[in-house]
Amino acid sequence: MKSWSRLNRQIVQCQKCPRLIKHCQRIAREKRRAYRECEYWGRPVPNFGSPPARVLIVGLAPAAHGANRTGRMFTGDRSGDWLYRALYKTGFASQCESTDSDDGMRLIDCVITAICHCAPPANKPAVAEISSCRSWLDETIDQVKPQVILALGQLAWKSTVDVAIEREWWAARRPKFGHAVEVQLDNQTLLVGSYHPSQQNTFTGRLTEEMFDRVFRAIRTCLDADVTA
Numbered sequence: 001m002k003s004w005s006r007l008n009r010q011i012v013q014c015q016k017c018p019r020l021i022k023h024c025q026r027i028a029r030e031k032r033r034a035y036r037e038c039e040y041w042g043r044p045v046p047n048f049g050s051p052p053a054r055v056l057i058v059g060l061a062p063a064a065h066g067a068n069r070t071g072r073m074f075t076g077d078r079s080g081d082w083l084y085r086a087l088y089k090t091g092f093a094s095q096c097e098s099t100d101s102d103d104g105m106r107l108i109d110c111v112i113t114a115i116c117h118c119a120p121p122a123n124k125p126a127v128a129e130i131s132s133c134r135s136w137l138d139e140t141i142d143q144v145k146p147q148v149i150l151a152l153g154q155l156a157w158k159s160t161v162d163v164a165i166e167r168e169w170w171a172a173r174r175p176k177f178g179h180a181v182e183v184q185l186d187n188q189t190l191l192v193g194s195y196h197p198s199q200q201n202t203f204t205g206r207l208t209e210e211m212f213d214r215v216f217r218a219i220r221t222c223l224d225a226d227v228t229a
């Protein structure tokens, strides 16, 4: 099996979706005014964290001026502020703020990936682009071997279920996505759903901090129960 660093190198060098590669490069060239002094990453963003890890968090895609700028998943944008705060409060991250790839952040027992490793226009990857990227999700799951997969948003949930069906981990009717929904995929892997901490959800109150934290506390309780069982 490929090593973790080799997998991440291959993700960074991936060119399977020309539309997305061009978009990432264009954003990196044009930049947002507030970041005009920054050197943008402008490529596919690798997984963050490293195995062994009991929790795998699956996001949608890098934000144009967040991870596409910093080169680290959920780093440098508002969604990341929510995610790392929740991870820190439940002991999965070494600090609560994630500002850039040199900020000293360490994930603890946790890896962050995405169903699309390139920033898409309007935050919407095409179906074909998500499918092209699924092989990276598949290999990431193989290497991390998580006990819990947390899918942030409906599309992350769908891609994870697709992988589970391909692996014959799941043979029943497709499980419906919902916030804090839990589905046991096979004997070892629990799939948990959460609304994505996007501004669309957090600004409208569809997702509150308490709702988000509750999902992470439930995951922590589940892992702790497993250790003491």
Ligand code: SF4
Binding pocket: 011, 014, 015, 016, 017, 018, 020, 021, 044, 116, 117, 118, 129, 132, 133, 134, 136
């Ligand atoms: S979205 Fe995924 S498959 Fe497409 S170019 Fe980026 S890394 Fe490759």
